[in-house]
Amino acid sequence: MADAWRPTSExxxxxxxxxxxxxxxxxxxxxxxxxxxxxxPPDLVDGMLAGEAQPSWxxxxxxxxxxxxxxTSASAMRACLGPAYEHFMTVRFGEIAETxxxxxxxxxxxxxxxxxRTVLPIEARLPSWFVRQVAEGDGRPPQVGRASAPWEELRDQHRDLPRESPRQEFRPANDVERELLRAAANNDHDLFLQTLASTEVLLPVPDETDYTMRPGRPGFPWQTREVDGSTVVPVFTSPERLTEAARAAGTxxxxxxxxxxxxxxxxxxxxWLLAINSGSPAGGTVLAQQLPGLATWADQRAAQRMTNGFExxxxxxxxxxDAARRRDTDAFFKILLGAQVLVPAxxxxxxxIVPGDSGFPWRPVPVHGRTSIQVFTSLKWMNEAIxxxxxxxxxxxxxxxxxxxTEWDLVLNPGxxxxxxxxxxxVRSLGGPPARDPATP
Structure with missing residues (x-):
């Protein structure tokens, strides 16, 4: 009964x-x-303790x-599910949203x-999109309808009506675009790429795309355009630049x-070519043959910048x-061989499922221009990558x-x-020489 329940934690x-x-x-x-x-669940406890089963939602x-x-507590769990539920894991809300x-x-x-029959007064149900919103720090519940516009907004709405006006001078939307504009004006290719390497970009996707899809996962829907006989992937440094290009292209x-x-x-x-801010003075194009080397350089640069504060x-x-800082490759791979790794599935x-099974999720993706299998040593690096x-x-x-x-590379924790x-x-040589068949008499 709800009346019998009492909070057991702060x-x-x-x-x-x-x-x-x-x-x-x-x-x-x-x-x-x-x-x-x-x-x-009680029926999974023995398998998990024996290492034969992995946790599931x-x-x-x-x-x-x-x-x-x-x-919200073990006591609440048992009140709602019954005394048979004795075992549990604790997970932060943010990690629940991430995974x-x-x-x-x-x-x-x-x-x-x-x-x-127990009903707790603090019970709640959240759709997946609201789980993400709450994890990002916005706890405002959704509202129904639209708030009435203040008089000032109603009075000024006529200013938003379409009208003929001269084309405005280009205005950078942020500091990144100001740097890109300066680099483009001075034909400074290095500054242009260094500026991009430190920023985030907007990558167009089709309507209704699954929000969890990212480059680095099979089936990601790259959006392309044909320009002068070449296939181009557009990226942008602000919503303003993306909207301008979308209007021009009808996308x-x-x-x-x-x-x-x-x-x-x-x-x-x-x-494929890479086009940054198509049609904008703060834009440019990177040729296809430059991209693999540029990708490797960008990841190496990112890794170096993380080193001092790496956790x-x-x-x-x-x-x-520790092995990487000592440049001890043998020790690095010896440690890695004995470890469990996260494999996207x-x-x-x-x-x-185990690697020898026919249904094991070998999911090759291009990494730095080569077909690769990615593995990770923690959830953090997997989430940041894909x-x-x-x-x-x-x-x-x-x-x-x-x-x-043997045509597939092994890639660990990229960037x-x-x-x-x-x-x-x-890769196969990491496991040592293959076992020999026993000699026959």
Whole structure:
């Protein structure tokens, strides 16, 4: 019964106060900064403790929707799911948002399980897009309708009506465009590229594109244009430049924002050109043959800039970083071979799959112009490289032993101080010489 429930933590006390006050925004701000309890179903506990199963999101179907179940405390979890639920993981809300498994799913906070009559007064349900919004620091719940415009806005609306006017002088939208304009005016190619290497760009995508899709994942929908017989991929340094180009070309204005280095790293085709701010004085074109070398330079530059403040995410990364600083390649790969790595996978990939299985997610993508398999040593570097993705965690030794194609490179943590690339023909040698057949008498 709801009357029998009592808060068991400071978080729950404060959430209850916001509910009583009707302050939804404060409720979601508290949730955004919290660490939540993710139940481990009783039938998975033994397998997880034995290392034979990996954790998965606990879900429940309600009203035709799939909800991911999380709780504000272990006590709340047991009140809502029953005493059989004894084991759990704690995950920060921000990490839940980063690794969200499916755009169609909702998040249920302190929701009762099927057949459980307990109802907590701090229960909430959030659609996936609102989960991301809350994680980004905006706890304002969605509003219905449109607020009335103030008189000043109504009075001045006539100023927005279309009218004939002379073409305005180009105005940079930000400091990046001011630097690009200066570089273009002085024909300073180095300054132009160095400015871009340190910034984020807007990459056009089709309408209704899955927000989790990023370059570096199979199937990313690169948008191209044909210019003078060449295929060009446009990128932009502000919404203003993108909108101008879209109007001129009659295309859409949807985009994703990501580091310029990521765009270069995963360039999809050796023959495609890169156009920055098409039709703008603060723009330019990079030829196809320049892109692989430029991508490598940009990632090396990014890794160098990260080195001083680099924070390893786990013990393996700390040891890899130490070996990298000592330039001890042998030690680096010896550490790596004994470690588990994160391998991006499709949502329906079975948890227990191993590299030798036929359905293992070998998902080659172009990295620096070469077909590659990417692996990561922590969730942070995977998310920064390719966005939120389902993953599995084999050991690198198992992957090396089952490496399927010597034409595929192995790429580790690209763009970080603990990155590495190894050609496919050398990957298998990491595991040592192949076992010999026993001699026959």
């Amino acid at each position: 978080l729950e006390h404060r959430l209850q106060e916001t509910v009583r006050a009707g302050d939804q925004e404060s409720y979601f701000r508290l949730i955004a900064d919290s660490e939540l309890v993710v139940p481990v 606990p879900t429940q179907e309600e009203d035709g929707r799939t909800h991911v179940l999380v709780y 969200w498994p499916d755009n169609r799913w909702w998040l249920a906070i302190d929701a009762p399980g099927h057949g459980v 859409g204005t949807e985009y994703i924002q990501l580091p310029f280095t990521v765009t270069l790293r995963y360039w999809p085709d050796h023959d 390893p995410q786990n013990d393996v990364e700390g040891r890899l970083f 499709d949502p329906d990939t079975p948890w227990g 966005g939120s993705s389902r993953f599995i965690m084999p050991t690198l030794m198992d992957m090396v032993s089952a490496w399927p194609d 970080t101080p603990i990155d590495a690339t190894m050609p496919g023909d050398k």
